[in-house]
Amino acid sequence: MGDISHQRVVLVTGASTGIGRLCAERLAASGWRVFGAARSAGVIESAPGSNLDWLPMDVTDDVSVQTAIDTILAQTGRIDAIVNNAGFSMRGSVEDVPMEEARAVFETNFFGALRVCRAAAPALRARGGYIVNMSSLAGVVGLPFTGHYCATKFALEGLSECLRYEMRPYGVHVVLVEPGDYRTGIQANRRTSSETQQGVYAQAFDRFLQKRQAFAARAPTAEPVAALVEKILNDPAPRLRYVVAMPGQKLLPRLRRLLPQGVYEACFRRLLGL
Numbered sequence: 001m002g003d004i005s006h007q008r009v010v011l012v013t014g015a016s017t018g019i020g021r022l023c024a025e026r027l028a029a030s031g032w033r034v035f036g037a038a039r040s041a042g043v044i045e046s047a048p049g050s051n052l053d054w055l056p057m058d059v060t061d062d063v064s065v066q067t068a069i070d071t072i073l074a075q076t077g078r079i080d081a082i083v084n085n086a087g088f089s090m091r092g093s094v095e096d097v098p099m100e101e102a103r104a105v106f107e108t109n110f111f112g113a114l115r116v117c118r119a120a121a122p123a124l125r126a127r128g129g130y131i132v133n134m135s136s137l138a139g140v141v142g143l144p145f146t147g148h149y150c151a152t153k154f155a156l157e158g159l160s161e162c163l164r165y166e167m168r169p170y171g172v173h174v175v176l177v178e179p180g181d182y183r184t185g186i187q188a189n190r191r192t193s194s195e196t197q198q199g200v201y202a203q204a205f206d207r208f209l210q211k212r213q214a215f216a217a218r219a220p221t222a223e224p225v226a227a228l229v230e231k232i233l234n235d236p237a238p239r240l241r242y243v244v245a246m247p248g249q250k251l252l253p254r255l256r257r258l259l260p261q262g263v264y265e266a267c268f269r270r271l272l273g274l
Ligand SMILES: NC(=O)c1ccc[n+]([C@@H]2O[C@H](COP(=O)([O-])OP(=O)(O)OC[C@H]3O[C@@H](n4cnc5c(N)ncnc54)[C@H](OP(=O)(O)O)[C@@H]3O)[C@@H](O)[C@H]2O)c1
Pocket: 013, 014, 015, 016, 017, 018, 019, 020, 037, 038, 039, 040, 041, 057, 058, 059, 060, 085, 086, 087, 088, 089, 108, 112, 134, 135, 136, 137, 178, 179, 180, 181, 182, 183, 184, 185, 186, 187, 189
């Protein structure tokens, strides 16, 4: 292990674009030593003297994750926080999406975050720190034709809630961030089921996609998510869950809790054109 410096060290996964990139840059600007990781991060050059270093990491690969953690520890001797942000989205009906595709989205969004948590846990336990897991409103509210993505985020919510109890005695705070729609690379990187586009759900799927595209077109850029992550990492006692979304979307989890299920479903179906 390298000498332990006084600067706090954070690993941000999925940092090459979108929310992760904004988090990495914001945290580096505010004095953190940041390691920004992603599959393509290996080709981004670190500016000399900057607080932000880039690391190649594929969160679906045990060796790649462990190598990145070892590199950080060799260079700094500490990890104070991880932001598990790497992920992608998938659309299609539960019936149509092939099992291989269903597994792929879990391998990144859920097992990827789990893999990074496990690899970083000893360093985090040694000094206390933060695990921020990037969930989604889709980790709290089910969306039609987004079942596999929602399932990965619901799973991440469950895992994080359990992990929070386990790591609290070591001073490690486990926190979930639940963003609504923000304009990032997620729209371009999303996988869409061609089976659903051509099969029995084609018409409903098309109406749903049109409604969602209208939402996405109005989505703001993701600075509020990065600002929230910074706030959490400076909070000595952060909550388990934080929603960050435009006002209308922010209401969704509350409406789901408060309205009778039938009423909620009817409103949501209408909103989504179903
Ligand atoms: N934008 C939204 O509206 C929104 C809403 C709710 C939640 N979220 C969540 O926010 C997180 C970030 O998404 P984003 O919106 O910023 O999307 P994005 O711009 O597409 O960023 C995704 C990041 O994940 C990385 N990534 C993907 N697969 C990876 C893998 N196997 N290993 C390592 N890195 C991987 C990508 O880089 P490489 O391709 O270089 O690896 C990229 O840096 C995701 O977990 C997403 O579910 C986003």
